[in-house]
Amino acid sequence: MNALAGVIFHFIGGFASGSFYVPYKKVKDWSWEAMWILGGLFSWIIVPPLAAWITIPGFWKIIQNTDASTLGFTYLFGVLWGIGGLTYGLGVRFLGVSLGSSVMLGLSMVFGALTPAVYYFFNKVEGKHGIDYFFTDNAGICVLAGLLVCVLGVVLCGRAGMLKEKGMAHLSAEAKAGYNFATGILVAIISGILSACFNFGIEAGKPMADVANNVWKGANPNQGEFLYQNNVSYIIILWGGFTTNFIWCFFLLLKNKTITDYRKTSAPRLKNLLLCALAGTTWYLQFFFYGMGESRLGNGASSWILHMAFIILISNAWGIILKEWKGVGKTTYNTIIIGILTIILSICIVGFAKTLE
Template sequence: MNALAGVIFHFIGGFASGSFYVPYKKVKGWSWEAMWILGGLFSWIIVPPIAAWITIPNFGDIIRETGTSTVGYTYLFGLLWGIGGLTYGLGVRYLGVSLGSSVILGLSMVFGSLMPAIYYFFNQAPGKHGIDYFFTTNAGICVMIGLLVCILGIYLCGRAGMLKERSLSTLSAETKSDYNFGLGIVVAIVSGVLSACFNFGIEAGKPMADVANGLWKAANPNQGEFLYQNNVTYVVILWGGFTTNVVWCIYLLTKNKTFTDYGKVSAPLGKNLLLCALGGTTWYLQFFFYGMGESRLGNGASSWILHMAFIILISNAWGVILKEWKGVNRPTYRAIIGGIVIIILSICIVGFAKTLE
């Protein structure tokens, strides 16, 4: 039952992450940096402390009483992840929601799931799996098979993107928009590698989550693990993400002289603000529900793979719904649909792996 609940929570989180950029696409008359920083204020600064306060009223005391090194490393990984999150927005801009998310999150899935396992192989810790777990146990082998199947699905999505580029000459100017495969793929690779740092930040900040978990279990004996234990860790990780993004966006606003976007008569200020708030809040909800799923499955490779796979699945589904693939030929459309189906299969395999433990 815990495994099923964990998969459901990860699906909700993946749906939130795979959908967050949709409101941004409806913002009119603003530059990318103008909308990104406003949405980010909700993602990194406003919503996380509110969520932490609701679920862990003494979260501020936990952070203050945590060792400097723990808070520092958690913040550092958040800083690096912030670069990945920043370039994620650019990757989606140049590649589209479906292809951009597939490449970026696919790389993040691989690095985020395997690098901690390599670390714990050399630095053993209770409850943590080393890389040998994926080759010496039935559950671990099943997780690895699920990871490889998901990579195949990501490959098909990427192939669909390349086929789409070849057919751009037959597409409308609206469909072409900002699509730039060469620049987008470079940005996506950087984003994918650094985006995995969020999982490293969760690992680094685990002592804070353990305190929150211990306090809740003391007040609620024999009721399992605390669903919201990671909410305190997110606050620190997202400080790092905010630092990176606000510096870059202010630089762009100054360089491009786009501070004036907020005063444009032609831009619907109220509607744009609402869309940015919606996008930023939806973005944060991915981690809110990730923490709930992690409390049921554990913060191992399974949780990260499921989270990433669901995001990729939903992102590609939105790509189809938003008609990003409208006008492409049949082989291209079959490739993107095939990629989605295979990613769904990988989710089932990883979910099944938890029943083998």
């Protein structure tokens, strides 16, 4: 039952992450940097402490009593993840929701799932799996198989993107808008690697989550693990993410003289604000539900793979709904569909692996 609940929570989180950029596409007459930083205020500054306040009584005292080293590393990984998140927005802009998300999150999935396992192989920690787990344990082998199948799905989605570029002359103006494969794929690689740092940030901030978990379990004996324990760690990780994004977006606002976008009379300012708030809040909800899924499955490779796979799945579904593949040839369209189905298969494999533990 815990495994099923964990998969469901990860699906909801993946749906939130795979859907967050959709409201941004409806923002009118604002530059990318103007809407991105405004949405980020909700994602990284406003919503996280509000969520912690609702779910973890005394969350601020936990932060105050945490040692500087833990806070520093958690924040540092947040800064690095912030670069990944920043370039994620650019990757989606150049490649579209489906292809951009597939490449970036696929790389993030691989690095986020395997790198901590390499660390724990050389630095043994109770309850954490080393890289040998994926080659010596039936559940671990199944998780690795699911990861490889998901990578295959990502490759197929990438193949569809290259086929799409070759047929650009035949695409509709709606499908062409903003598409730049060469620039987008470079940005996507950077984003995919650095986005994995969020998982490292969760690991670094685990002492804070453990305090929240132990306090809750003391007040609720025999109730299992605390669903919202990671909400306190998210505050520090997301401060790091905000730092990176604010510096870059503020630079662009000054460089491009787009800071005046907020005063444009041609822009539907209230509507744009609400859309950015919706996008930012939806972005945060992926972490909220990831924490719930992690509390049921553990913060291991399976949690990270499921989360990333669901985001890739939903992003590609939105890409089809938003007609990013409108006008492409039959081979291209079939390739993206097969890629999506392959990712769904990988989700089933990783979910099944939890039943073998």
